[in-house]
Amino acid sequence: MPSPYSTLPERDSWFAPLSIDLIVKVFKTTFFHPFVAWIIPLCFRAQNMFWDAPPMLVSIAWASFISLSWIAGAINDRLAFGLPREVDLSEEVIVITGGASGLGLLIAEVYGMRGATVAVLDVEEMENGEARGVKYYKCDVTDKEQLAWVAAEIETDLGTPTVLINNAAIVIGKPLLSLTFPEIEKSISTNLLSHFYTIKTFLPAMTRSEVGGTIVTISSVIGTVGAAQLTDYAAAKAGISALHRSLAAELRESHPQIRTVLVTPGQLSTPLFYGVQTPNRFLAPVVEPVDVAKEVIAAIDTGRNAAIGMPLYARWIDWYNVLPLGLQAVARRLAGVDNGMKTFVGRQGAKKEQKEGLIQGF
Numbered sequence: 105m106p107s108p109y110s111t112l113p114e115r116d117s118w119f120a121p122l123s124i125d126l127i128v129k130v131f132k133t134t135f136f137h138p139f140v141a142w143i144i145p146l147c148f149r150a151q152n153m154f155w156d157a158p159p160m161l162v163s164i165a166w167a168s169f170i171s172l173s174w175i176a177g178a179i180n181d182r183l184a185f186g187l188p189r190e191v192d193l194s195e196e197v198i199v200i201t202g203g204a205s206g207l208g209l210l211i212a213e214v215y216g217m218r219g220a221t222v223a224v225l226d227v228e229e230m231e232n233g234e235a236r237g238v239k240y241y242k243c244d245v246t247d248k249e250q251l252a253w254v255a256a257e258i259e260t261d262l263g264t265p266t267v268l269i270n271n272a273a274i275v276i277g278k279p280l281l282s283l284t285f286p287e288i289e290k291s292i293s294t295n296l297l298s299h300f301y302t303i304k305t306f307l308p309a310m311t312r313s314e315v316g317g318t319i320v321t322i323s324s325v326i327g328t329v330g331a332a333q334l335t336d337y338a339a340a341k342a343g344i345s346a347l348h349r350s351l352a353a354e355l356r357e358s359h360p361q362i363r364t365v366l367v368t369p370g371q372l373s374t375p376l377f378y379g380v381q382t383p384n385r386f387l388a389p390v391v392e393p394v395d396v397a398k399e400v401i402a403a404i405d406t407g408r409n410a411a412i413g414m415p416l417y418a419r420w421i422d423w424y425n426v427l428p429l430g431l432q433a434v435a436r437r438l439a440g441v442d443n444g445m446k447t448f449v450g451r452q453g454a455k456k457e458q459k460e461g462l463i464q465g466f
Contacts, residue, residue: 123389125415138174141167185409186356189316189363193220193405196315199258199265201245201302202272204228206374207322207393211269212238214401223258223265225251226272245272246293248301255305264309267404269320270299270344273337275376277448280335288336295340299347307362316361318404321348323368325418328425329436333445352409365403367412368421369396371444379449383440389415 134140145163153160193215203212203224209231212222216237224230225243234240239262243254258265274294276287283291303319310317326334327341345366352364371377373390382390391414403410413419424432436442 123386123415124417125389128416136170138167138171141170184411186360189318189361189407191405191407192315193218196267197221197223197258197263197265198267198269198404199223199225199302199306200269200271201225201298203269204230204240206376207372207396208269208271210393210397211271211400214397221262223262225254245298245302246290248305251301251305259309264313265306266310266313266315266317267320268302268306268310268317269322269400270302271320271322272298273322273376275334275337275448275450277333277337277445277450279333283336291336292340295337296343296347299344303351310362311359313361316363316407318363318365318407319348319351320365320367320400320404321345323348323366325368325370325413325421327368328421329441331445332442333448363407363409365400365410365412367396367400368418369412369414370418372396375451377448378451379447380444381447383444388417388439391415 141163145160145167148157148160148163149155155161196215198212198215198220200208200212200222202208203222204226205228208224208226212224213232213235216222216235218237220237222238224238224240225245226240227242227244229242230238230240241254241257244250255265272294274291276283276291278287299321307317307319310319321344323345324337324341326338327343327345330338330342345368348364348366352366355362355364369391370388371380371382371390373392382388396412396414399410399412399414403412413421424435427435
């Protein structure tokens with residue numbers, strides 16, 4: 105889906121398309137894949153190499169190690185996330201907050217085209233208008249009464265929701281001393297409290313459904329590491345990650361038919377963080393919404409619990425807090441995490457630039 109905004113301003117480099125994520129992906133589908141690993145000893149054997157020859161023994165040992173690692177990974181996922189639920193898209197009613205643009209809109213349009221019933225909740229009109237299978241409800245998810253009214257409308261119009269994707273978010277992007285109290289309240293209400301409100305509103309019906317349900321929480325790595333000019337946003341994202349994990353623990357005991365998916369991406373290529381400069385595209389590439397959408401959709405389609413982190417460093421970010429404080433400080437300086445927001449423009453700034461560009465075009 106093309107963005108209505110200009111490309112996010114980033115530093116240019118000759119290796120911009122290359123990232124650690126791409127390298128790891130290539131290795132996972134070649135040298136670190138069991139099928140490819142076992143091809144090597146088979147090729148040796150096709151050359152009439154003896155079974156006890158050193159190259160043959162090394163290749164067999166490597167293939168065995170890779171195969172056992174894949175098996176261990178599958179067992180780990182089963183122990184961590186349990187069995188999946190059955191999903192029939194024709195029976196699913198998917199509610200997406202903040203689905204009028206960006207990642208939420210992309211997921212909504214994909215599911216609408218695939219035959220699922222989708223309800224989008226947002227205070228802004230949908231950028232591309234209502235798509236097939238997608239119904240828009242103007243709703244402020246920080247307003248409990250408005251949310252309850254819209255939930256009743258969805259129940260009447262579309263049926264009982266089975267999937268809730270909490271995607272609504274705002275970024276103010278100011279230092280704490282520059283934030284006003286209304287801005288703090290708006291940020292915390294949208295980025296944190298709205299998750300409590302939507303879950304309390306839609307979860308009871310899910311627990312009564314025979315097909316179960318799925319709750320997806322869109323968090324951020326900023327909730328783990330924090331960053332300058334993101335005090336309110338970081339606090340809220342840390343809160344929803346903790347909320348999600350606690351809720352998942354409760355549901356495992358009381359309603360095991362409900363699945364939970366926690367998504368902790370790095371910087372997304374959406375207007376929400378327009379203008380933010382990524383310090384290192386190789387180690388911390390900007391994540392395209394379509395890549396995150398693929399992972400979220402795959403988790404929902406297969407009816408499984410999941411923890412999704414993108415790009416690669418997002419899957420290991422929890423180890424940051426294990427480091428000694430001195431190393432954490434060094435890592436922050438090297439990563440430039442506290443300097444990225446200095447060029448922040450945001451969604452409103454992006455719209456302003458787009459408007460100015462149209463005026464200049466005339």
